[in-house]
Amino acid sequence: MKRWSPSYPLAFIIALMALMPVLVLMVLAADSPQLFDARNLQILTNTLALMVFTAGGAVLIGVPLALLTAYVRLPWGKFWLVLLAAPLAIPSYIGAFTLYAAFGPGGEIEQLTGLTTPSFDGLFGSSVVMALYTYPFVMLTVRASLLSLDASLVYAARTLGMSLLSSLWTVVLPRITNGIAAGALLAAMYALSDFGTPAILRLDTFTRMIYVEYNSFGLSQAAMLSLQLLVIVGLILFLESRVKGTHERPGKSLTLWPGKLRTSMMLLSCMPVIALSILLPLAVFGIWLWREGAGNFELVYAWNSAYAALFAAIATVLFALPVAQAAISGKFGRLMERVSYLGFGVPGIVMGTALVYVGLQLSMLYQTLALLVLAYVMRFLPLAVGSIRSTSERLDPSLVKAARLLGASQKEAFRRITLPLSIRGIVAGAALVFLEVMRELPATLILSPLDFETLATYLWRVYEAGYFGQAAIPGLLLVVISGLALAVMFFGERWNQTDVIEEEPSLS
Amino acid sequence: MQRRTFIQSLAALAAAGALPLNISQVLADPADAVSVEELPKLEGELTLYLGRGEGGLYENVIKAIEERNPDLKLRIRRGPTASLTNAILAEAKAGVRRADLFWAVDSGAVGMVTAAGLAQTLPAELTGQLRDEFRFPDWAPVTGRIRTIPFNTERLTADKIPNDIMALPDTDYSVGWAPAYAAFQSFVTGMRILEGDKVTREWLKAMNRKAKKFAGELGVVMAVERGEVDIGLANHYYTLRLKAGKPDANVDLAFTNNDAGCLVNASGILALKEGELPANFIRYLLTKEVQSYLAEEACEIPLVNGVMPPEGLPRLKTINPPQIDLTRLADLRPTIDLMRDVGVL
């Protein structure tokens, strides 16, 4: 059953599709005169440092929050979960800009309260900002892993005399290294490809070089540099696939009921994160809104954002299913899955142009909603694949075996057993894609149908022109709609009782 | 490959466009700006690619044009100028033409498209409305922007600032600049053209030691206002707009005289499809009403005769900006390489 899975052909086509923009980049880069520049080294160091610090920061914030949301019984538990995952909804350049405007000498905080604050700047500032906007990747993947772990090992450790914290450290975390790695991978790739944050906070990174080239019409140089960046991406993809989690029988997961004081303290310690990543940008925009007025925002932009994101989420998940299935079927499948990740590490603006070239090949569909959704699928496939794969990996293999023995073919077993039991991962993948599409900019600007304005494009428009007050309402709507999508996802988890974990005591 | 044809056409343009002033003066007597009343009504469908649309202001112009022409269906695609340029070039390569018009905020983008031979020739009497130095066969500059030195009014006064850009490194003021910004790169290109590569290199090196980098020139002006730096290098309208929103802001404009430091650049529009409709649309942008609106509200410099420049800006004659063929400013590659070499970029 392990040799050649029927999902392979479809997965191959889809992986190839996800790879097409990268191939376009190679064609574009062929014009480029120079392959490597010594000056690139300093910038490369900055880029790698930013990537490492961002991934590290995201893990430092995301893992404790994952523990909190997975294991601790909080009042209005799901609400906190949605709130803590919400930073994914905000474009990181918005976060960077508002933090930059708020802190530091002459910043809004100083103007309003008179307190001088240190400024967010350079490597430190960029790492903090990027960590703040990518930690939800880690939090969500780790949380899913934690929920599939059997609590009895922690109980065993505690009865042997270990405190709760050290048993979490020694007994729980080592078993979910692959969940941590998967989240850190996404955070790292995001840090590699993001331009807005390092530009605003004045950190010289590889992407900045790419953007400079791009904006001065050196497209082939920009493409060449993007491909060089992909080498780093390939490396971290390789490293991440090395991290293996434990394969174990699922059991009832851990639940903790700390007292009121403890719970309040824990929630309080989350506050800085939420405050900096969500409340601050909204507050800053609010101040400017009050100062400047609302401009010509239309509600249809929110509608456009929402349904484009919804189509994209559904389409991406559908395309992701064969690839995820292939990834757990064998080595070749895993390779295809890794390859489909490459596009995610390409800086957005370059990817946008590559997608334009790809889109032009289907000239009838160019600048239609269908093609835009397809572009989103190509860009964000890894988000869905990773989520689905890590859920179906954890399924008890004897379930599929039992179905086969009862007469179901591989396809039927997948459809009736693997699929329904992977709903959690599917929904999580769809939610991630939804959030990312909500804030996507470069591809949307060029490939969307005419007069199709989204929240992200409008936000960019007013930001570029300097009318920051006008960014408040779309910014708020971005957070609200994305928060709703997250809420649906998390509440849907309970509705579908497919937990292989026993939640109620058994009757006899 | 793009570059080679670009340089070829650059040479051609240089031969045809940068005529000595007296000859171009002879060619056409610049008339006063046309009024919208005199223009034919626009009917039909137009697709406009608008690069970085200066917020609501260009929008307001467009809205006004639409209101005046109810039979015109105008569809707009907005995006970063470079993205749109690349899209237009890619579309042309694939034989797909979507855009009728391309309105870009800097002339570099316009240059790329005209170099690829994609722009339609504009009627002579259309381009004839513009001031001499702003007349080109296949594109129309819309509004101008001038390089300035915004300074913090709490610390400095205008007379303390040298009026020779090359003397700036000798002062001990802290400087803010945005090397990644297209207009700044055009400014450096201008300096290269006027002073030569060697001198430009020295200037950049010296300035780099005392300059603080910002992502955009709005950031530069905001930093000057905050007091983070003493002076900055930016397009004029950022300061004027900031002051319009905050009249008591601690920033004001200083100018150099007749060098790259007071270079005048322009946003430009070109037609990608032939026909009267695109050209007629462009006429609207050169009318008295639109030009004065942009001067008053966007604080940009009108390029047609008979329209007052924005408040807070001295007359161009007193500043005496250098005479450079705008299309030459599109030759960015050597500028970028130079800036990179010095470590500015």
Add this chain to the structure above:
Amino acid sequence: MIEVQNVSVHYGQKKVVDELSLTLGDSELLTLVGPTGCGKTTILQALAGLIPITEGTIKLGAQTVTADKTIAPEKRHVGMVFQDFALFPHLTVMQNVSFKLKDSRKADHWIDLLGLTPWRDVRPANLSGGQKQRVALARTLAHEPAFVLLDEPLSNLDAALKDDLRWEIRHALKDAGVPAIWVTHDQEEALSVGDRIGVLKDGKLEQIGTPESCFSEPQNRFVARFLGDASFLPGRLDAGSNIVATPLGNAPAAPVNGAEGEVDLLLRPDDLSLKLDEQGNGEIIWSRYEGSARLYGVKTDTGATVKIRCSHENIAEPGQRVMMHIITTHPLAVFDQSDAE
């Protein structure tokens, strides 16, 4: 009718099943027993088609499977009951049992037969272990397989439950009239439930036969030890009369593998009698209370150690001297002393 001929299965370089041959008649229940790692689960998976075989032939009724020519699991009409039940957690009992069935009558029949009707519409998460296993069995039998494989079906259940369920399953299998292979590591279970029993060690079939023959006439010491408490007492076999003389008495002998001369006699705990005796022929080393019986470890004066089980009323303490006699009348297995493992 199942015929396995010289089947081997490799995991990488390691031979997990080593040239195994056995035949299973219609509606025969064969139990396979052996220590962990002996390959019993692997055999089941190979028979089910879940893993490929590297050598040999499997004949499943009309179908033949070899290393080169394999048949997909869903085409083999084999039913499998898993150790961890493998119930589909998102489906109710009824939906589980009628998974691939076109009409629900068979499902109803088996749900009814196994007493599961009150839980028809319940999801597995809310069932007890015993109920889950019954559902798994109902599901397998409702699909009318040509033969059934059971992979340690009772090892996840409590002891009290095992006994009853054991017989329920056996009855259900006989009722269905299908041949079955039941894998277990519990020798008591293997001996009681199977028509025949096969003992496996390291992928090799050590012995296959009726429970009685395997228990009383084991082919080697491993089988002897594995199937029950075994004590080996040195003695001398008289070839002519087939009687073995030991310090604890004489007994009729059933020589294994042509044992002769100095032999070891296989004694089960109930083959000996025990009585307190100051003189005696042995001394109690340890004793264990088992409720209805007592088990003693006794050291004979000749140095051998034997285990004896007697009625709970026969109380003796460690250190006390006892008199032991062989009381069994049927032939007991004897092994060559050089045969010792």
